[in-house]
Structure formats: C-alpha cells, structure tokens
Amino acid sequence: MTMASADTPHDEHAGHGYISGKDEYLKRLRRIEGQARGLQRMVEDEKYCIDILTQVSAMTKALQAVALGLLDDHISHCVVDAAVAGGPEAEAKIKEATDAIARLVRS
C-alpha cells in the first residue's frame, strides 16, 4: 500500500488507489460478466437448480472480493488523504466510507 502524497490534486483521479490495479479490476469484472452469461445459459438449458445456485454463490464471492479490494484502496488513499488534510472534509470521507462498509456487510 502506497500513500498518495497529501498535495495530489484530486481533480484528476491520479491518487485513486484502484487505478494502480485498474487492469486487474477490469479482468475480474469481465470474469464476473462471464459468470452472469454462464448463469443465463444454465437457465436456458434448464440445468439443475443446485448447480445454478453453486454458480451464484461463486459469483457473489467474486463480487465481494472486488468490493473489498476497492474499499481497501479507497481507505488507503482517499480516506487517509482526507484524514491528513483534516477538517470537515475528513469527517465526511470517513462517514461515506463507513456507510459503504455498512451496505456491504448488509448486502
């Protein structure tokens, strides 16, 4: 984990963590898209429900892994930068991150 320097302008997303791993995220999301298409074929072909459910669980886990990676990058970069800068912006960023965590935990 590298820390974005505090003076990075945030107009351009250069400081956003996921950019460093952008290709990796895209690869994982394309695989997830492929899983969604695979599920459609299974339903078309009237595959056994339990086999379809196994695929849905695998796809859900893959999505969760993407979410946890993005969250990790976000905290390491945006939240930390905001914390270093301080002030109400820092509080807002933390609130936003913890709200996103709550949505993930509950979904």
Place this chain on the structure above:
Amino acid sequence: MTMASADTPHDEHAGHGYISGKDEYLKRLRRIEGQARGLQRMVEDEKYCIDILTQVSAMTKALQAVALGLLDDHISHCVVDAAVAGGPEAEAKIKEATDAIARLVRS
C-alpha cells in the same frame, strides 16, 4: 463450474420450478450482466470508488434475489417431490438443499 454433463437426460427437469419463471430469471440475469458491464465502464472511467461500491452492493442484492427465487422454486418442486417419494433420495435432496442454503448464507 459444476455443470451437469450435456448428455444427461434431464426429462425430470420438466417439473423444475424455475422453468415456469425462466423468462423472468433470464431477464434478471441479463440485467445483472449489464451491471457487470456498467462496473467495468465505471472502473475504465475511474469513477469515484464509493459510487462503484454502491453499484457492487446493488448487484450483490440482485444476485441474492435470483438465488432466493431459485431456492424457493427448488424446495417447492424438487425437494417436495422427493419428500413425497420418500426414501434415501429424499434425504439426499434435503441435504443438498440445506448445503446450498449454507453456501448462500455464508457468501
């Protein structure tokens, strides 16, 4: 991927619950596939992490709803039919269904 082999005769699948709602499942899965593509665009365009995470949560919920629907159909049809028939087949079907539930709850 646990795909039933292509040459297995799935005549008994005519009674599978999800077939009755096949078009509805396909529609929902196509929408989920679209969400996976939308996420790729968001990463490509370097959208804000939190907005991407919000989409991931929405997609996870949509997948869960598909899983719960399939499970409902499966219990209402396959498990009930096996229960009525009785014997070791019934026990095996119940074990298989509760294992799938456990995977869903834990994913």
Place this chain on the structure above:
Amino acid sequence: MTMASADTPHDEHAGHGYISGKDEYLKRLRRIEGQARGLQRMVEDEKYCIDILTQVSAMTKALQAVALGLLDDHISHCVVDAAVAGGPEAEAKIKEATDAIARLVRS
C-alpha cells in the same frame, strides 16, 4: 418477538428436529451467551477495537451455524411432513421456510 402463544397445543412438536439435538443447541447457545458477556468485559476493559471485532465475527459465525442447523432440522421434519401431507398447509410451510431463509441470507 413472535412467540407462539403459550396455550397453543404443540403436541406435534414431538416431531421437531431440533428436539433430538436439544442439548447440543442449548450448549451452543450458552456458549454464545458467554461470548456476549465476554464482549461486555472487553468493552468495559477498553480492549482494542479490532480484537473486539474479531470476537463479534466469531459470535456471528456461531449464531449462523445454529440457524443453519435449526433450518436443516426444520426442513427435514416439518417441511417434509407437510409436503407428504400435501394441500395448502404444505405450501404455507414452504413459504414460511423460504421466508426464513431469505431473512438469514440478508442478515
């Protein structure tokens, strides 16, 4: 709290699956109660947040395991019995079970 009214005759409960494993369930629930007390001590003693969170995750997993066990027993007994009996009672039991599964998956 949705408690069955005290005066309802639950003679048919003799067939409830969890009764066979009643002592085991009670043992696990007492351990979970102990975890809840342990968490209070950790907060009292101002233990490190992350250590408390680790305990909360362990307790959540223990609760989930109890829920999955109860659900398994319920499907194997009540739902199957209702399925064999057939009629609207069977449908109601299945609906009730799948609603409980949905609550578990979403909690």
Place this chain on the structure above:
Amino acid sequence: MTMASADTPHDEHAGHGYISGKDEYLKRLRRIEGQARGLQRMVEDEKYCIDILTQVSAMTKALQAVALGLLDDHISHCVVDAAVAGGPEAEAKIKEATDAIARLVRS
C-alpha cells in the same frame, strides 16, 4: 480468540472512539446477551423453529450493528490518528482495519 492479555497497559486506549459511547455499547451487548438467553428458553420450551430463526436473525442484525459502530469509531479515531502520524504504523493500522472489514463482510 484473540484476547489482549489482561495486564497489557492500554493507556493509549484513552483515545479509542468506543469509549465515548461505552455505556451505549454495554447496553446493546447486554440486550444481545438477553437475546441469547431468550433463545435458550425457546429451545427449552420447544418453540416453533421458524420463530426461533426469526430471533436468531434479529440477534445477528443487532450484533452487526455493534460491529459497524465499533468499526466506524475505530476508523474515525485509531486509523485517522495513525494516518496523520504516517509511516509504517499507518499502513499496518489500515491493513488491520480492512482485514476486520473483510471478516465482517464474510461472516
């Protein structure tokens, strides 16, 4: 179980976020302990499985809310303080927090 040893001096814990809401956390954890006892009574009295499962879901949600509160306090205080201080300690704190989030999301 990762319990901090009882004799570790936790002076720096004076800054821990949850202390500000300590009484509130203790109240919620006592209520959760009460739910664990209520579940034992329900099993003892052989209440209907589905009603027990409803209580388990409620208890799981209450635990999750405690976890999310602790995590929020932890990020707002420990993680932010470490971020401001910078250095390897900051990275370690962030890694520790994101690991705890992953455990919560997966539990």
